[in-house]
Amino acid sequence: MNYEEEEAVEEAMMRSLYEDTDVFPRDFGSANILTREEISGILKAHADEVVTATLKPIHISRSNVWTTAVRQFSRTSFAENLGTLYVTFASDEMDGDEDAADLGGPRREFFRLLVRAIFKDSGAFEETPNGFIPRMNIRHVQQKLYKMIGQMMATIIVQGGEPPAFLAPHVVDYIMTGDINQVHVTPDDLADASLRDSLKRIKGAGTQDELEKILECCEWRFDVEGLPNPVTMENKHTFVNTAALYNMILQRQSCLNQLIDGLSYYKVLPLLKDNPSMRIIILDMPTGLHLTPEVLAGLLKPSYSVLGSNRRPKEELIVVKFRAFLQSVQSKELDETFQERALTETEQDFLHNISLGHILAFVTGSSQVPATGFEPYPKMSFVHDDKHLPIAHTCSNELQLFINSKTLADGDFFEYSLLVALMNGGMFSAV
Template structure:
């Protein structure tokens, strides 16, 4: 489950529990209950940032992302059904504290939370379903926590444009981030490939007009949807309706066509997208670019534009495909015709069948009546081919500059050892070839499972 859905689900469950509590407490009274003052303290368990409702219910949160900030967080709608009870409650998200108890913020502390979008107000009725509460709580804190709208992410390509934060700009935070990125790249670390293509276009060219943008580059889901409607309208009436949805910001952008027609709609969309993705954030992007000049990386990037792969967010991830993983790990066979060669080729077949079973979630079936522990059963449900690549190389994805040295599948003929071992510095996965692993598929698969569980992996 993603962080976004986990947050929304936990919040909705907390509010449902509150509804049941309020309904029980007011069963003998008429009308909605009056809001009571929040308790001064309540228990706080260690964990990430801990949002809490005003009546003391706590639930898990996610780290603050870099997204556009909504100035106020209020409930969008309230059902007006006289047959059910109506409630309005504040929701306060408190940063994590290591203390055993935490106090509800008052005065300036509460004002600071409100400024950061960490206080919202929810209005609901006692007959709401869990799904309705989940949608409502997601809507209230969507921008603060970068929660997805229904099945949508921040953008269809997974990119979130950087948010302009004046305090960060004044303190040179974006420049520091750029220097950190340069240092990571120069020292051969995992490339910071998380920027949208339009932003990388601007970094590489230094010219806003060279940035190739589409509505899908916009992080705001409503704005993105409206501009997509403008771009794909086939009738003038549909175009006018789509443009009317842009009235709240259209006249703030100079030089946009005041009257949008089929002839100039592409210019309208392109300039609007360019404004919202690059121009509006140009000051923080310029500071980031200044930071990227650290160690001479920026000049090297502009001399060799192909190096943009170090910054571009990756496209389709092939690291999870079994055939791709099998192709990355090159078998190091004994000489052709030797007695060992046939056994090694059989081990490669077993290894590829293991990858395919992992991909198809059929690995459990290969163990037959073998009894697995609870941890092994749980691990099987999350296992993917990316785990095997990470087990062998330390990375579940191919780095932008490729693997060095080339990953290898090494065969060790030893009757006394069975569990595969790895040397991630050398990108080598060692398989033991013996009577047990060659003859018994069940034993080979189980040994590989044990090695994965006990080894380091990330996917």
């Protein structure tokens, strides 16, 4: 990939990160906005300083990612080792280990599965309209689980995992400042739908009588010291903002403080504070870090045969087919490709849930572009052979496509082969 092509890919990825975003950077208006390339460079340099040359073995079950990860991260010797994770997955099919050495692919896959486990399986977070927030759990606080999660997130960030960008903006505000006076919380940030609705109705009340009727259903306010009392049209906004701050920050402050402590692992938190715009690594952005067909196609740059060879036109045709496949996945029109084929129920289910993230994960082990970028850079290669199922090498981030009369023919043979390869490529239904 030449400089101009790399620059085009970077530009497309940055558009997917920042367009239509009105919360970045929140309360950091003077912060310089870094490009993805700059963020990647800063993180790589930081990783070179803080990650030691030693290996840090970790044994994980794909069917119990959270449980097995916690057992490893809770070990003192494991936490004290600042080396690079060496991931071994326990086989789900046999009593033994998979034979794949971790040259990067297994580690990226583990990080992808771990991010999902943190926010979906751990029970330590709950989802709001604007991202995830810690769920107050006394037992989790006593076990220092939130500190461990912070250490997990820090490890993911510096060792090439896809960004754990799921935290609500006000949570990131507090992580970055540690000051509740610099945290902006609105009713829309609340996880409790009933409380969220009550505060929004209070905020929108047009008269004192209307306000008092709404307040009749808010007996909880008398249990919170410091809220305005009585609530009037003049102080209702202060009441709403203070109540939201209490619910979202003060009630969860012990969880948040542990999370902050954990993010100091590998010196990640000081790095984020020195570069405030890098908060996107942990922030749930409105546009997210979603892939586009253009970005994914730019990442998987074809390694063509030389111009003039009889192989080159065939390779270009396969690339055209592959990019049409990406467009169909993005537009949810892939089922139209298989109208003449009787798909199994499992294939139909996968067809309706497939995403561009599945394809990137198939090739690299990561469903998003890591904050540190990919090393090595992904590529697409071609094998002129009678085989048909595409092959992925996640350690080298390489997608191999087979070229023969069947994959080149009209119809859906190539697309179906790609679909089957993705289905059989591991645990990608959870992307």
